[in-house]
Amino acid sequence: MASGKFIVFEGIDGSGKTTQIDLVAKILQERGRQVVCTREPGGTRIGDMLRKLLLDPANNDLNPRTEAFLYAADRSQHVTEVILPALEAGKIVICDRYLYSTIAYQGWGRGIDTGFLTGLNGLASGWLVPDRVILLDIDVDKGLARALGERSPDRLEIEKNAFFQRVRQGYLEQAKLHPKIFRVIQAGEDKQEVNRRVLTALDLSR
Numbered sequence: 026m027a028s029g030k031f032i033v034f035e036g037i038d039g040s041g042k043t044t045q046i047d048l049v050a051k052i053l054q055e056r057g058r059q060v061v062c063t064r065e066p067g068g069t070r071i072g073d074m075l076r077k078l079l080l081d082p083a084n085n086d087l088n089p090r091t092e093a094f095l096y097a098a099d100r101s102q103h104v105t106e107v108i109l110p111a112l113e114a115g116k117i118v119i120c121d122r123y124l125y126s127t128i129a130y131q132g133w134g135r136g137i138d139t140g141f142l143t144g145l146n147g148l149a150s151g152w153l154v155p156d157r158v159i160l161l162d163i164d165v166d167k168g169l170a171r172a173l174g175e176r177s178p179d180r181l182e183i184e185k186n187a188f189f190q191r192v193r194q195g196y197l198e199q200a201k202l203h204p205k206i207f208r209v210i211q212a213g214e215d216k217q218e219v220n221r222r223v224l225t226a227l228d229l230s231r
Contacts, residue, residue: 035122046121060119
């Protein structure tokens with residue numbers, strides 16, 4: 026039985042997940058906890074190869090169902106190779122995206138049946154449920170402006186505004202469905218204020 030803690034950060038592109046993960050990890054490490062920070066897609070050798078395939082704008086002919094299966098394959102490898110071993114060793118795992126991203130992006134965004142995706146990703150993850158999901162919610166236009174900055178968009182970021190509006194709604198609907206584990210944080214504020222709210226949601230605000 027896993028003895029560590031599993032924390033997931035979710036949100037549309039530009040919501041500030043990376044920044045908040047770094048801040049939380051630093052605080053936990055300062056308190057003497059062993060922390061593993063990881064991400065999806067990626068986090069493993071195989072996962073990194075899948076990440077390149079999934080996010081490469083040249084692969085704009087990728088079928089939505091194929092896309093969903095590739096994310097599930099990445100997740101299966103990630104849970105088995107990284108997440109479960111760390112939890113069993115008593116570490117805190119902080120993951121940038123998890124199966125809730127698939128429900129939001131491929132379900133709400135692409136229109137694939139969410140019941141099917143839930144079953145597929147349950148099998149891929151061994152039905153592993155996080156202790157806490159921090160959903161960083163932000164206006165779509167503001168989030169995309171942050172995400173793109175000075176770099177070129179990846180394969181998902183070239184989608185139209187309406188796609189990301191559906192994704193955002195998908196996240197908020199999941200938060201309603203899973204109130205015991207989800208905490209919704211408004212991410213449009215200053216990063217330190219957002220961090221204060223995140224720490225409160227994680228019971229780390231002392």
